Amino acid sequence: MNLKNLFSVLIVLFVFTSCKQEQGGQSRVPIEDFFVKPERTSFKLSPDGSKVAYLGVHDHCKNIFILDLKEPDSSKQLTYQVNLNVQSFFWLNSQKIIFSNTQSTSDSLRMFQIDVKSEQRKPLFAPEKARLRWVYPIVENNGSLLVGMNKRDSSLFDLYRVYLDGRQPQLVDQNPGSVMSWIGSPDGEVRMALTSDSVQESILYRKGNGLPFKEVTKNDFETIFVPLGFVKGSDKNIFALSNQNRDKMALVEYDVENGKELRHIYEHKRGDLGVEGYSNNLQEMLYTTSFADNYKKKIFNSAYEGVYKRLKGKFSDSEISFLDSDTTLNGFIVRVYSDVHPGETYYYNRQKDDLQLLNEENPKLKGLEFNSMEEVEFLSRDNKNIHAYITYPRNKRKNIPVVVLVHDGPNRRAEWGFDPEVQFLANRGYAVFQVNYRGSIGYGKEFWTAGFKEWGGKIQSDITDGVAWLIHQGIADKNNIAIMGTGFGGYSALYAAAFNPSLYKCAISSSGYSNLFTYFREIPPHLKHYVQLFYRIIGNPETEPDLFQAISPIFHADKVRIPVLFFQGGKDKYSSVTDANQFVGKLKSNEIPVRYVFKKDEGKRFRNEENIVEYYQEIEKFLGQYLK
C-alpha cells in the first residue's frame, strides 16, 4: 500500500517536472487554448444605462442576451434562434433593439426590431436581396431611420427611409453614381456624402434634405478624410480625421460648407489617429488615440478622463478601451487588454466606482505568462525608417530561431496587442518578427504610397533588410529563420522561397497570392474605378504583364529551393486552387519538400475551429522539423 502511494507520487512529480522543464521555464500551452473563440461578444449598454445586451451562444447560434444591471434577476435571453446567427444589433432606445440575422454572407437581408420587455419581435421590412449600410448617427426621427441600400443596383447604395411601424422602405435620395457613404445628423437630415471613384474622393454638402448636393473638395485617393460627426450646435462644422495637406491623419475641425479646415486639434507625430472617440450622443470628441502610442488615450472629456485615470490606476500594465457608455456618462463598458493579456470586458459604474466583469476573452490563458511585443526600428537600404515588432521567447534574446510573420494587406499593419498567433509561436521557442514594411498603413501618406507598385520590389527588400538587421544585431540565428504569412504575407513567403532561399530555412504560405494575375481577376470589370486604384497599387496587368510575370511566384516555382508549407482554402477569392495545385505540383516534381493542406470550404483565413487547430498543428510540426 505504502509502495503504491510512493509510486503514484513519483509519477505525478515526473509529469510535473517534464511539463515544467520545456521551453526554458515557460510551459507549453496547447494550441487549442490559444484559439478559443469568445463566447460572449458585442457588449452594448442601453442608453439609460440599465441593461447590457450582448451576443451569446445558444444551441450553436448567436443570440442576444440581456443583463439587467438594476435587477439582476430579470436578466434573460432575448432571442431564441436555432439555425440562424444574430449578425448585428444595436439599442434603438432603452426599450427596443434592432438586429439582423443571417445564415451565410450571401443570405438575403433580414432586419427585425424587438421589444426588450415584451420580447415581441417584428420584421423591419420584408427580406430583401440587398445589403444595408446604416447612416450614422442612428437616431429615430418621426418613427423612421435612414439607411443606405443597394436594392436598385448592387454597386450603388441609395438612401432609404425605413419605418419602424412596418411600412415599406421609402427611397429618399438616389445615388448619383459614386456616393460611397451618406452622413447624417442627429436631426435626421443628411447633409453630407462622400463620393469616390477610387482615384478621387469628394465631399458633397447640402444644407438639408431635398436640396441638391454640392461638391466641396476633391481629394486624390492618397488623402484620407474621415468625418467623425458634427460639432454640437453646428450644421456645417464637423470633427474629422484628415491627412489633407499633411502626412499623418490628424484630428481637425472642418467646415464642410466651404471645404476649409478650421482648427487642427490633435496629431500624433509617429502615426495616424484611430477612427474613434466621437460621441454621437454628446456630439463632442471624447478622446483620441493612436496605434503608434500603443493606444494610450488623449482624453478631452472630463468624465472619461476620470474613468480612464481610475481604471489605469487599477490595471497599470494594460490599456483601456471604451466600448460603450450610457447617455449620462455614468455606466461604461470597457475592455482591458495588453500585448501579454488577452483581455476582459467590464461594466464600470462611475458613481459607485464599481467594476463588474462581463467577459473574459480567453479564460484558458488566464494567469499564464506571455511575451511582450517590443517595437524596434531599422533603416532600409534606401534609408527609410521601418518599424517592426519583436516578440522574444521566454528567457532568450540572442541567437534564436526567428519566424518572420508578414502581415496581410499590404494595406494593413502589425500592431501592439494580444495576438494569439504571435504568442503561440513565441511559446514554442521562436522569436516573432513583424515588419511594418512600406505600404503598411498608419505611418503616413508618404510611407503608404512608397509601397505602390513595389509588391515584388521594395516591400520585399524591406522585409529582407529587417531580417538582415536582426542577424546583424545577433538576435536571429541566421541559419534558422522562417517566413510565414497569410494573403499578402503568404505571397511574401512564396516570393522569398523563390527569390531569397538562402536567407530562409523554410516558408509557410496560407492562401498566399501565388499569381497576381489571378489576384487582379478578383476585381470584377464592372467596378472599373477600383481597378484604377489597383493599377496604382500593384500595376496594370494588361499593359505590364511582364511586371506581373516577374513578381508572381507561380512563374518562378522552379526556383524554390526551401521546404514550403502551403495552405489553401477552396473558397479563397484572391488565389485560385488551380494555381495552388500547379505551384505545389512544380515543387513536388522538383523534389522540394512541400506539405500541401487544402480545405475546400475555407476562405483566405481558416475559420472552422478544427481547421484552425490543424493549421497551427501543421505549423508547429513543420517549424519543429526545419527550424532547429
Next chain:
Amino acid sequence: MVKKASKYRKNIGLLIAFLAFLTVLYVISVFLARTMMSNFVESEFYNRKVDVFDASLKPFNSFFNNDIAEVSNYQGYLDSVHAVNYSEKILRKNPFVEDVVFYDVLFTNQNATVRGVRFQNLLIYPRSIYSFKLNDENRLVKERISGVDNRPTSDDFNNMAIKMVNFLDVLDDSTSLSENDIYRIFYNTVPGKITYLNIPRVNTLRAYKSLMEDTVSMAAPVAFDQDLFVYKVNPQKIKIVNNQPRLYENIRIKAIADPNVMEEKAFLSTDMPLAGALSDYKLQFDSSQHFLQGEINRRFFPVVLGVSLLYLILLLIIYLIYRNISINSRLFQLQYDFINNLTHEFKTPVSVIKIAGNNIRSAEKISDQERTMYGKILDQEADKLNNLMNKLLSFTQIENKSLKFKGEYIDLNSFCEEVFDGTRIKYPDLELTYNLDVDSKMYTDPVLLNSVFQNLIDNAYKYSEVSRKFIDISVQQKKKHFIMKFSDKGIGINKNELKNIFKKFYRVKNQFNQGGSVGLGLAFCKEITEFMGGDIKVYSVEGEGTTFTLSFPK
C-alpha cells in the same frame, strides 16, 4: 594384408563420387542459367518499352502539363505582343510543336456583329488570331489570321466555345473545378492538335454564367479576356530516347494505321500506342536475333562466371581434403615407425642389462675382471637409456614451449675445445679437424648449443663408412653472424630426402641406422637452433659427404 588393414583408412572413392556429382551439377546449372537468361531478356524486351516510352515522352508530358498550363497563369491578360514571347519559348523548347495559334478571345454581353459563338446573351468571339511557327531558318514567323476567311481552323475555336457554353449552362454555386473537370473542359485534344483555353477562377466562370443568363441586357457592356491556344504537334518529331540500347535495336514512331507490309518482320518486335494528341502514332520496337544474342550473352557471362567460380572453389576444397588425408596417413606411418624404433632402441640396452644381470645372478663367483666388465656394461647401457630419455624429454619440452633459454656470454674457442676433447674420447676412431676464427664472445645457452654440436658430430660419425670417419668443423665470425660448418665424408643424403630430414620421426632408410634411431636428431637440432634465433642449412652430395651450416646472429 594385415598390415594394410591396420593402416590409416583413405577413402578416395567417396571423394571421386563427390567430384562427379559436382561436375554434373555444374553442367546442369550452366544450362539452366542460359535458358533463364534467354527467357529473361525476352520478357525484358516486352516490359522495358515503358521506360523508353516514358523517357521519350517526358518533354511532351512536360509540355502538356506545364507549358500549356502556363497560359492560365496569365489569367487571360496575354495580348498578341506577349503571346509572341510565350509561343516562341514553346516552339523553341519543343521541336514537336510545329505551329501555335493564339486566339485573343472575348467573353462579352455586347451585341457586336462579329463571327463568334453566341448562346443566350453571351457572345464568345476571337478578337484577333495569330499563328506562330519557326521557318526553315529557325526564325519565328508571326502571321495574323483574319477571323473571317479561315473556315478550316475555326473548328478549334468553335468546339472550345461550345464546350465552354455547355459547361457554363450546368455551372451552379456549388461547382468547384476538379482536375478532371479541368481536363474535360479546358483541353480539347484531337490527334495532332491540342486546344487549350486558360482556366479562369470559378468566380469568373460564374460571372460568365450571369452574363449568359442576363437576358434583360440592360447591364453595361462587359468584356472578359480569355486566351485560347491551339498547338499543332507532329509526333514524328519527338526525339526517341533509347535508354535501353541493349534491348532495342531500332525504335521508331510509326503511324498507327501503317499496314507494315513492306518490311521484314524482326525476330522480336512490340509496339506501344501513344495517347492524347499523339494517338494516331505508336512507338515500334524491333530487335534482331543476333542483336538480342549479344544481350543474352552479356547477361549470361557473369552468371556463368559465378557458377564456375563456385565450382572451382569446391574443387579446391576436394583437393585440400585429399591432401589432408594423405598427410594424416603419412603422419600415422611415421608415428608407427617411431614406436617401432623406440622399442628397438630400448630393447637392446634392456636385453643387455637383462643378460648382464642374469649372468651376475647365475655366476657362483665373480672375478674382479668380470665385475669390472659387467659394471661397465651396465653403466654404458644405463647411459644409453638415459640419453634416449633425455633426448625425448628435451624434445617434448621444445614442443611444449616449456624450455627456458639460459643465455650467457661464452668464449667459443674454449667451448669448442671442450667439445672436441669430449669427442676425441667418445669417438677415438673419428678424424677431427677444425678451424676456429673467432675473437668475440657469443651470447647463447651453452647447454643447448652443446647438444646441437653433439648431435651433428654424432650424425657425422654414425653415417660414415668405417674407413671414412672424418669431420671438419669450422667456426667463423662474420659481420653479423657466427657461422659454424660441420663437414663430413659420409654417405651423403639423397636430394629427394633433403627436404624431409628435419622432420620429426623421419629417417633416411639405410644400413647405418638399422640398429636404432628415432629420427629425432636433426629435427631436434633445427628446433633448438631456431629456438636460439639461429638458422640451419644442409648441403649434401650422395656418396661424398654432407655439410651442415649453423648461423647465429651476433
